[in-house]
Amino acid sequence: MTQNEWWRSAVIYQVYPRSFSDSDGDGLGDLKGIASRLPALRDLGIDAVWLSPFYTSPQNDAGYDVADYRDVDPRFGTLADFDDLIAEAHRLKLRVIVDLVPNHTSDQHSWFQAALAAPEGSPERARYLFRDGKGADGHIPPNNWESVFGGRAWTRVNRPDGTPGQWYLHLFDTSQPDLDWRNPWVREQFRGILRFWLDRGVDGFRVDVAHGLIKKAGLPDYTPPKGGASMGGHSNTPPYWAQPGVHEIYRDWRELIDEYPGDRVLVAEAWVNPLSELAHWVRPDEMHQAFNFQYLEAPWDAAEIRTVIKNSLAAFGHVGAPSTWVLSNHDVVRHASRLALDGDNPQGSGIGPNSPEKPNRVIGLRRARAATLLMLALPGSAYVYQGEELGLPEDVELPDSARQDPTWFRTDHERYGRDGCRVPIPWEAVAPAYGFSNTGKSWLPQPSDWAGYARDSQGGVAGSTLELYRSALALRAKQNLGEGELEWLRGYPHEVVAFRNGGVVVISNFGSEIIALPRGTVALSSEPITRELPGETTVWLMDDGR
Template identity: 65%
Template sequence: MSTSPEHAATGSEWWRTAVIYQIYPRSFADASGDGIGDLPGIESRMDALAQLGVDALWLSPFMVSPQRDAGYDVADYRDVDPLFGSLADFDAMLAAAHERGIKLIVDLVPNHSSSDHAWFQAALAAGPGSIERARYIFRDGKGENGELPPNNWESVFGGRAWTRVTEADGTPGQWYLHIFDSSQPDFDWSNEEVREEFRSVLRFWLDRGADGFRVDVAHGLVKAEGLPDYTPPADGDSMGGHEPVPYWGQEGVHEIYRDWHNVLAEYEGDRVLCAEAWLPTLDETALWVRSDEMHQAFNFLYMYAGWNADAQREVITESLRAFNSVGAPSTWVLSNHDVVRHATRLAVEFENAQGAGIGPNTPGPRPDAALGLRRARAATTLMLALPGSAYLYQGEELGLPEVIDLPDEARQDPSFFRTNGERYGRDGCRVPIPWEPDAPAFGFSTTGESWLPQPPEFVEYARSVEEKDDASTLELYKNLLTERRAHGLGSGTLTWKETGSATLLSLTNADVEVVVNFGADELLVDAARVILSSEPLLVTAENQAKVPTDVTVWLHA
């Protein structure tokens, strides 16, 4: 077992500089052999995570769920779904992480529950006007007989955001709101019973030792008074909007997180709240991390910034300004379980909206895999040089691309079905990751079972293969995390350096200079100053290192 790293000391506001690794449990490691990853599988691979050098783990949902949306439809917030193990397995996994100095963040889904949740089943049975229905957003329909939904809102997953229920006597009844799938009814957060329930849920996991929570759809809990009609713009993002949206970013949501902040403050050590909040601007995102609210918010504008010097400089500058203005660290993220992996996305030459995914029949040229990986390595090398906290998504340390050629019959994302295949959705970034080249399911499970099929090319990305290659993406990530810590980059201060070129980006942080070459011409740097590079560099007889296009290099300042 690895020794505990000094960087994860309790009480150090560790989250300000942490590198946090997202685990999608069903796709990480399967100890039971049923083809679905589980908590014992995560525990079995904990040494690999310690060797990578991450500070914390964020686990996507593992609570009891019918799995209609891969666990983001929770039926019991206080237990582990048998697919993933038991509460005892959670405790053992958490202990294994803590023994290695690794924190653990639990994914919490407070915007909606599963329709299988006991509360929702009670609401269906109790009928209109009941205290049970008051926990959710039930409304009478419009039209002569209530046959029309209460408003025109659309589901993020496609189709309308309302479903009509059949009452106990068999007659058509009220409608309930589901911003996502019909199996995910939205809670009514104006109800004090809902608020008290989630205080209890927070304490349940904090009492077990969890170090914090990533909050799903953190900007969506409160809906505008009166539920007014809203038609999103044609070019709008499904999870945000260019103008005020009545179900995103309402002012009342901040009161909820001030309350949660106080709950976490009851516990020893630094417990963290991180918001998944898709908002139009960085200044709006920063409102979620004022000193008495959440501690972090995902920086989605950074994730989607263009791969060029101007776009990168602008989003980094604005991120640091906006988050610093409220005393919070900026976060940096390039991939997660909801977006096309950045080893593919950075080579996409066509419009690809969030949630659309890429499949075999997606219009446009197929992304160049070599170009995508080269840019992904360069982008990560830039990201991990920035002050603040960074998030990694499982498999990106292997350079995994988006899996494009999944057969339709294998797909499981509800957005694929709700749009009749118009959106391929998120399955391509959720395929189980490879560990060993010759093992069943590439070492993901002992039986060869895999809930999504793994492509044959995963053999070259297997972790055990990359461990033996000094030039592999895995070894690059290990080196980046080692040097990031050694130079204190997470707590450093960024200063831009003028390059006189539209295709070069240069900055200093602590005692490190970072240069990114976006141009076609090679850049020469003093080889003696090189700390690391996103690609191997050729060195001239004059000891000058050649930095080609789409390469990032760290230099001694």
């Protein structure tokens, strides 16, 4: 393995297709809309685009309930549109990573429909996790597992004669039955799916719920910590997350993907702690990258950020993999809001009109800009979620009547879910739907005060968040920070994170006290500064002494 693969230092931009750009005015983003906006992403300075699901789907979970892994949902376009998007991205020298959802299918997938029609104990049923219930008449679920979206993780089906039959497992919504990855047939199907998209030119896959494919033998009972089931990442490992058998699957996938030219990649969404355990997913013969959720979930605290960075570089470096860094995605509260919260905000909980704590937009954006400038200076690969380059906050006033996240419904409206970070993004300040759709339609309503966040409101405006991202990405590339090596700097207060990466000194002040800056030319700062660094601000200095 050489050390110059593109993915080791890439900045990868996540596109959430339904909320990015709508080309036909129906209120839902689509592939043609994405293709038309790729030049704007090239201009931003990213290296690759990651597309969330666009496959045929009933859309009960925004496309993460896949009914056909080898086709495009008509709401997003056609396979020809996808081919055009790939061609345009590659023309612009952008790589394209697509989402793959192997843990579960839609209940509308032909595999599951065949399983429902087949008798108990049949090969069709064995593709999924069907089990007999407990009790004299089987009315008790096979175990006590809870769905990540709330409620029990089992649904019972009827036999052809109408009598209650077996139960099937769904760690997410009832419309998302889990596949049985101990079944060789399932594994062979996904080898074919990987080849289908690799043959169409994709540069890699982001693997959804990569830590969930194998369940512990016997499916033993498990009671999650207070707050209900989650995606994992806790000190105690549930019997449905991070089981050792997943590694055999990804070693097989790695052999397959390595047959293709061009450094194709596998990226794991694996909520696994500690980082030394997560590093098992990116050993040389497994995946290339794994999302660093410990970094994403770290609070606004200098000591915790230092610890996560040190542990990340050590753990991933030990297996020869790059660290990854991420602050926002389609499953968590946007960091321009989350970093202004004092209390915990578990993944998927969301924020809404009646939340006990509301984020302060001014504080949130200031911290978000500082956190971003720190992140983009770290060696490794960084992920940017669509709209964060505009400083978009979470939509915390979304009407309950507009909500679509399964979490909202399965928790009986106790958790708002993820709709607030998925609202379509603004492109033009005075256009219908802020330029997202020329008809003004939008599948989730956009806030009335987002004109100032629109891309055309910020482009070319000194000090805007968009220009901060553009400048940071340009300097990151010029100075090869993604391929660099971090050297911690001493002599700063406890509330300050300071390090050198190549010829750039990075100082981030998490506290409120102003600190004096060392010598060096100010190349970039998250807020206007002189020779002093105010609180909640990050600066990049060109190290004139090196």
